[in-house]
Amino acid sequence: MLRSGPEREGIAERLGIDRDTAAKTLARVVRLALRYPGRFALATAAGLIATIFNLAIPRLLGRAVDQSQVLLKQAAMEPRLALGALGVTALVLLAASTARGLMQMVAGFHSETLGQQVARDLRLAYFDKLQQLGFDFHDRVHSGDLITRGMLDLEGVRGFIEVGMQRIIALTLLVAIGGVGLVAQDPVMALATLSFIPFAGWRAARMGLLLRLAWTKLQAQQAVVTRVMEENLQGVRVVRAFGAEPYEMGKFDAAAQAALALSNARFRLRSSSMATISSAYYLALALVLGVGAHRISVGAISIGQLAECLAFMTILQLPVRQIGMVMNSGARAISSGRRVFEILDVEPTIRDAPAAVALEQPRGVLRFENVSFAYPGAADTPVLREVSFTLEPGHTLGVVGPSGCGKSTIAQLVPRFYDVAGGRITLDGVDVRELQLAALRRTVNLVSQDAFLFDDSLERNIAYATPEAGRTRVRDAARIAHIHDHAESLAAGYEAQVGERGASLSGGQRQRVSIARGLMAEARVLIFDDATSAVDAATEHGLRRALAEATSSHATLIISHRLSSLMHADEIIVLQAGRVVERGDHAGLVAAGGYYAELYAMQTAAAEPKPQRAADRVSA
Ligand code: ATP
Numbered sequence: 219m220l221r222s223g224p225e226r227e228g229i230a231e232r233l234g235i236d237r238d239t240a241a242k243t244l245a246r247v248v249r250l251a252l253r254y255p256g257r258f259a260l261a262t263a264a265g266l267i268a269t270i271f272n273l274a275i276p277r278l279l280g281r282a283v284d285q286s287q288v289l290l291k292q293a294a295m296e297p298r299l300a301l302g303a304l305g306v307t308a309l310v311l312l313a314a315s316t317a318r319g320l321m322q323m324v325a326g327f328h329s330e331t332l333g334q335q336v337a338r339d340l341r342l343a344y345f346d347k348l349q350q351l352g353f354d355f356h357d358r359v360h361s362g363d364l365i366t367r368g369m370l371d372l373e374g375v376r377g378f379i380e381v382g383m384q385r386i387i388a389l390t391l392l393v394a395i396g397g398v399g400l401v402a403q404d405p406v407m408a409l410a411t412l413s414f415i416p417f418a419g420w421r422a423a424r425m426g427l428l429l430r431l432a433w434t435k436l437q438a439q440q441a442v443v444t445r446v447m448e449e450n451l452q453g454v455r456v457v458r459a460f461g462a463e464p465y466e467m468g469k470f471d472a473a474a475q476a477a478l479a480l481s482n483a484r485f486r487l488r489s490s491s492m493a494t495i496s497s498a499y500y501l502a503l504a505l506v507l508g509v510g511a512h513r514i515s516v517g518a519i520s521i522g523q524l525a526e527c528l529a530f531m532t533i534l535q536l537p538v539r540q541i542g543m544v545m546n547s548g549a550r551a552i553s554s555g556r557r558v559f560e561i562l563d564v565e566p567t568i569r570d571a572p573a574a575v576a577l578e579q580p581r582g583v584l585r586f587e588n589v590s591f592a593y594p595g596a597a598d599t600p601v602l603r604e605v606s607f608t609l610e611p612g613h614t615l616g617v618v619g620p621s622g623c624g625k626s627t628i629a630q631l632v633p634r635f636y637d638v639a640g641g642r643i644t645l646d647g648v649d650v651r652e653l654q655l656a657a658l659r660r661t662v663n664l665v666s667q668d669a670f671l672f673d674d675s676l677e678r679n680i681a682y683a684t685p686e687a688g689r690t691r692v693r694d695a696a697r698i699a700h701i702h703d704h705a706e707s708l709a710a711g712y713e714a715q716v717g718e719r720g721a722s723l724s725g726g727q728r729q730r731v732s733i734a735r736g737l738m739a740e741a742r743v744l745i746f747d748d749a750t751s752a753v754d755a756a757t758e759h760g761l762r763r764a765l766a767e768a769t770s771s772h773a774t775l776i777i778s779h780r781l782s783s784l785m786h787a788d789e790i791i792v793l794q795a796g797r798v799v800e801r802g803d804h805a806g807l808v809a810a811g812g813y814y815a816e817l818y819a820m821q822t823a824a825a826e827p828k829p830q831r832a833a834d835r836v837s838a
């Protein structure tokens with residue numbers, strides 16, 4: 219029994235399905251395909267012609283049956299004429315089948331190409347959006363989830379455009395045109411032939427709703443599987459070091475099992491729905507036979523017309539079997555499309571202001587004016603409180619303080635990885651929020667402790683921001699960063715591949731490559747956030763001297779736990795719990811006897827030579 223509207227709403231609501239959004243999502247997927255009207259029209263037209271040929275087949279078969287009957291009667295009188303008429307029908311039937319096959323091939327080709335083109339557009343738009351989204355977004359959404367959306371979900375959309383959408387069009391045309399033809403011939407037979415359609419439609423719609431929910435759950439779980447695998451691969455060294463393979467295996471197994479269970483549930487749902495739709499179809503077939511026999515007996519229709527109805531039902535058999543696939547494809551497109559569009563619709567929080575300006579010839583005067591900040595989503599935990607300082611070109615500012623006091627946060631606010639919550643940051647007197655992002659990030663270069671390298675050659679990693687720079691500039695930057703000698707010592711030299719995330723380099727080498735990369739960018743403001751933490755003290759000493767020389771006209775901000783890295787700075791600020799608690803030069807801060815002086819005393823004591831052990835003295 220068909221349920222009334224409000225009751226249907228109830229089911230959707232109970233299942234947490236939003237029909238409005240589903241329709242909008244599907245419409246948006248279809249609009250993507252309509253961006254290629256020529257190809258879409260070709261695919262649809264070919265599908266329509268194939269349907270017409272498909273519908274001609276039952277009619278021709280019916281005619282052949284009637285002709286056979288006439289033939290039986292006429293055979294004695296005009297055998298040649300009757301046989302000829304049947305032969306012509308057979309030839310037309312053959313031609314119609316061939317034309318149908320050809321048109322289906324053309325429709326299939328254009329649908330597939332259309333699907334691939336839309337997938338490519340969507341993939342590019344998705345990747346482009348990921349490039350624009352800020353750190354507040356990336357902090358929130360796991361990269362495993364983003365990869366799943368960009369790969370599996372996108373495939374869901376492509377699959378619908380390629381197969382589902384065209385099948386829906388073909389099935390609708392088949393039933394509509396075929397139905398009209400049948401009604402024109404004999405309404406009673408048409409009613410019997412199409413009697414299963416309302417039930418099948420209702421069942422299919424219900425299946426679509428449930429499948430949509432099943433796909434949403436399954437895709438979310440697939441994102442979990444990707445996430446577990448991605449984290450495992452990224453943390454492979456930690457996993458091995460702790461012998462955590464069985465634990466990781468268990469974690470992955472649980473995620474994969476959950477995905478399998480959801481996939482099975484989806485399949486069961488599809489199979490059970492299809493079983494009832496098929497039963498309805500076969501009941502209708504029996505009804506056609508029964509009603510047909512009666513109509514023939516009362517002389518209302520010919521045997522050929524019954525044969526036509528039966529042939530039409532045979533042609534419907536395949537599309538009916540495909541209802542499951544079509545509904546599955548539509549449901550997947552809705553849940554996948556929603557997941558992809560969800561990302562495409564996120565507005566980047568950090569972007570150019572409408573009248574953003576470019577700094578033509580930046581000097582690089584950086585000023586923090588009472589800057590306060592809390593990370594998005596943690597507004598009640600201020601990380602920086604009223605931080606102020608000025609950094610002039612040719613000067614160096616050191617930032618020191620205990621772990622978690624907000625040092626890196628200062629570094630990340632300058633290139634607008636996040637926006638300040640209070641106060642302002644200016645560059646050459648202009649609020650950074652009023653500058654064009656590209657110009658700002660060209661003017662400021664941040665080299666951080668986590669030296670991420672691309673799986674490429676040393677040369678291309680160093681010249682990442684300036685691929686047009688010549689070899690000489692790359693080598694000059696490498697010399698300053700003290701990585702040149704290492705590059706030269708490699709068999710492949712600067713062409714040596716560094717491996718995934720720079721796996722073939724030591725931590726200190728990676729950091730030095732990253733410093734060389736930062737120098738290549740030729741920014742006016744250089745920020746080194748613990749950028750030499752993994753470099754040994756002796757190498758760092760030489761590196762600092764070379765850097766100071768090469769960047770003497772720049773504004774340089776150095777964040778470090780190692781005071782030897784920043785003690786020569788023109789000004790040093792000490793941060794504690796996000797506040798500047800001490801400021802001055804090295805001598806002044808040591809004399810002040812505060813946190814800095816204590817830290818300095820600790821670090822110099824640790825660096826002093828240890829008394830020789832007795833055993834060493836004896837052996838000496
Ligand atoms: P360290 O010396 O250990 O590198 P830090 O002084 O550089 O520490 P920050 O990285 O600036 O400290 O972090 C300051 C505070 O902000 C910390 O309490 C940290 O937990 C928090 N924090 C850092 N990054 C985020 C983030 N993306 N989202 C939320 N909180 C964050």
